[in-house]
Amino acid sequence: MKNKTITTFFTLCCLFISAFTFAQKAPKQLVELQQDFIDLRFGMFIHYNIPTYMEDDWPDPDASPEIFNPDSLDCEQWAKAAKSANMTYGCLTTKHHSGFCIWDTKTTDYSVMSSPLHKDVVKEYVNAFRKEGLKVMLYFSILDIHHKIRPGLITPEKVQMIKNQLTELLTNYGKIDALIIDGWDAPWSRISYDDVPFEELYRLIKSIQPNCLVMDLNAAKYPKDALFYTDIKSYEQNAGQHIAKDENILPALSCYPIQQNWFWKPWFPQQPVKDAEKLVKENIIPLNEAHCNFILNVAPNRHGKIDANALAALKKIGELWKNKGPMTKLKGNYDAPIISHNLAKFKPSYSSWSNDMNIMDFANDDDFSSSWQSHRDIKNPWWEVDLGQEKAFNMISITENNSNITSYTIEYFLNNKWHKLLDGNNNGKVKIHRFKRVYGNKVKITITGAKNTPSIAEFGVYNERD
Incomplete structure (x- = not known):
């Protein structure tokens, strides 16, 4: 002491x-x-x-x-x-x-x-x-x-x-x-x-x-x-x-x-x-x-x-080489750093039909080189994570290896029902969404548009401090 x-x-x-x-x-x-x-x-x-x-x-x-x-x-x-x-x-x-x-x-x-x-x-x-x-x-x-x-x-x-x-x-x-x-x-x-x-x-x-x-x-x-x-x-x-x-x-x-x-x-x-x-x-x-x-x-x-x-x-x-002073201005079209603990990491996950061995667990295994991949026959594939108990969160990240996903809906589960959180149409490999804090014990993404068979390398759920 x-x-x-x-x-x-x-x-x-x-x-x-x-x-x-x-x-x-x-x-x-x-x-x-x-x-x-x-x-x-x-x-x-x-x-x-x-x-x-x-x-x-x-x-x-x-x-x-x-x-x-x-x-x-x-x-x-x-x-x-x-x-x-x-x-x-x-x-x-x-x-x-x-x-x-x-x-x-x-x-x-x-x-x-x-x-x-x-x-x-x-x-x-x-x-x-x-x-x-x-x-x-x-x-x-x-x-x-x-x-x-x-x-x-x-x-x-x-x-x-x-x-x-x-x-x-x-x-x-x-x-x-x-x-x-x-x-x-x-x-x-x-x-x-x-x-x-x-x-x-x-x-x-x-x-x-x-x-x-x-x-x-x-x-x-x-x-x-x-x-x-x-x-x-x-x-x-x-x-x-x-x-x-x-x-x-x-x-x-x-x-x-x-x-x-x-x-x-x-x-x-x-x-x-x-x-x-x-x-x-x-x-x-x-x-x-x-x-x-x-x-x-x-x-x-x-x-x-x-x-x-x-x-x-x-x-x-x-x-x-001579230092010419300030460089070209950053465009600023990038997100602030992620600094918080990923609540979804290693938690139980579920999905629609997966492609062969690329099952749902690869989307939250803390390894960006592996991915969950949907089966090609699923029209609107979904993936969800069970946080185990009700958690507060105000940010979600979706990381792909190939930029196939073009539109999606994210929901959270609270009081025995799903609530729509947001619709996304980010075409980047890393899609980051910050929003007003919500509470839930599950989070789900449903993919509504994709250029090719969609996959997710890592899905993150965070509760950033105010």
């Missing part, structure tokens, strides 16, 4: 300080923040953490803090290098998957303050980048193998630890323009947005710094056609995630390392980095034209500096 009281007091103190610090800056509308972000065009990702001092990007999660020992940490060099490439911001890995914190945290001893450096790297970084007039962003991993924040081991105490760490990062270092979050509801991390509740963390972040964008690197799971659990659609090129340049209407981010790996390796000084001209012509320019900000990772070495070959490439980029 004593520990819980201390934790609560700590969080309240941080929130009070933060509220005082940022009260004078009025919150912007999300669409303004999204436009501001893509207008930045080009930035520096900085993977620097305990993996720098081992040969794996996912090192031993119990490696001693003693190995984190740069003899000439130079964040000012990083900032000047970013400036030389005409970058506008930086983003530093405050905590990667192995759980080592490179700031002065009160949540764990597994941090830079237990290392020979004994210096707050986040503070050094933000000060150096701001000195050069650059914006500041932070990377944070939810997956934390050292502290056993991993599948099957999530507890309320560990969720509170995450909240406390984010509170520190958003309270003690001034204005943070964005958080890039990783290791959360990705197929490889297997920590869901229910295990570590997305909406709780999202609202915590916004309560401390309302103008801080939340970007989750979740493109491995969620479709490119809507903002699922992120303010910015984010793509990791090394993982085979690429934006559809001709189709994209969403504010987006694409990340890519200038070296072979994200974290520094002993052979990097002798290994050629990616070609500056190609990075400009094949990444910065075409991505910017597609409402996409490009972030190029540059990994500092074990001394705490950027290698000469990477410095030279950055300077060359700056000679080849």
Whole structure:
């Protein structure tokens, strides 16, 4: 009980300080923040953490803090290098998957303050980048193998630890323009947005710094056609995630390392980095034209500096490419991010006749690669989900893999009868409907028009907070 009281007091103190610090800056509308972000065009990702001092990007999660020992940490060099490439911001890995914190945290001893450096790297970084007039962003991993924040081991105490760490990062270092979050509801991390509740963390972040964008690197799971659990659609090129340049209407981010790996390796000084001209012509320019900000990772070495070959490439980029300022305005014809728990996920479902094995359960199995598919002989197919008990909800999403459905009716079941909720005629792959809150224990979609045999990859029912 004593520990819980201390934790609560700590969080309240941080929130009070933060509220005082940022009260004078009025919150912007999300669409303004999204436009501001893509207008930045080009930035520096900085993977620097305990993996720098081992040969794996996912090192031993119990490696001693003693190995984190740069003899000439130079964040000012990083900032000047970013400036030389005409970058506008930086983003530093405050905590990667192995759980080592490179700031002065009160949540764990597994941090830079237990290392020979004994210096707050986040503070050094933000000060150096701001000195050069650059914006500041932070990377944070939810997956934390050292502290056993991993599948099957999530507890309320560990969720509170995450909240406390984010509170520190958003309270003690001034204005943070964005958080890039990783290791959360990705197929490889297997920590869901229910295990570590997305909406709780999202609202915590916004309560401390309302103008801080939340970007989750979740493109491995969620479709490119809507903002699922992120303010910015984010793509990791090394993982085979690429934006559809001709189709994209969403504010987006694409990340890519200038070296072979994200974290520094002993052979990097002798290994050629990616070609500056190609990075400009094949990444910065075409991505910017597609409402996409490009972030190029540059990994500092074990001394705490950027290698000469990477410095030279950055300077060359700056000679080849000039930042022309704000990009084309976002059209704004996309929906606000989905941030709430999906009430329909894994609940019992029913449907009209299905096509072979593609039965009703595939429409709410939390897997966008599988689908319920109607049998071709059904004229007006239907699908429904049983929420188990009466639930409040005010949003529904229907995700297809093929944009076949053209019109439909949605109903909800309450007091032993069906009530019509809405008629839809959205032709997109992801159809999102927000409406005044209703209550029901079942939800049903009846498809009244389709270009071909209809199917549903995922059906979502949500109760967004007011």
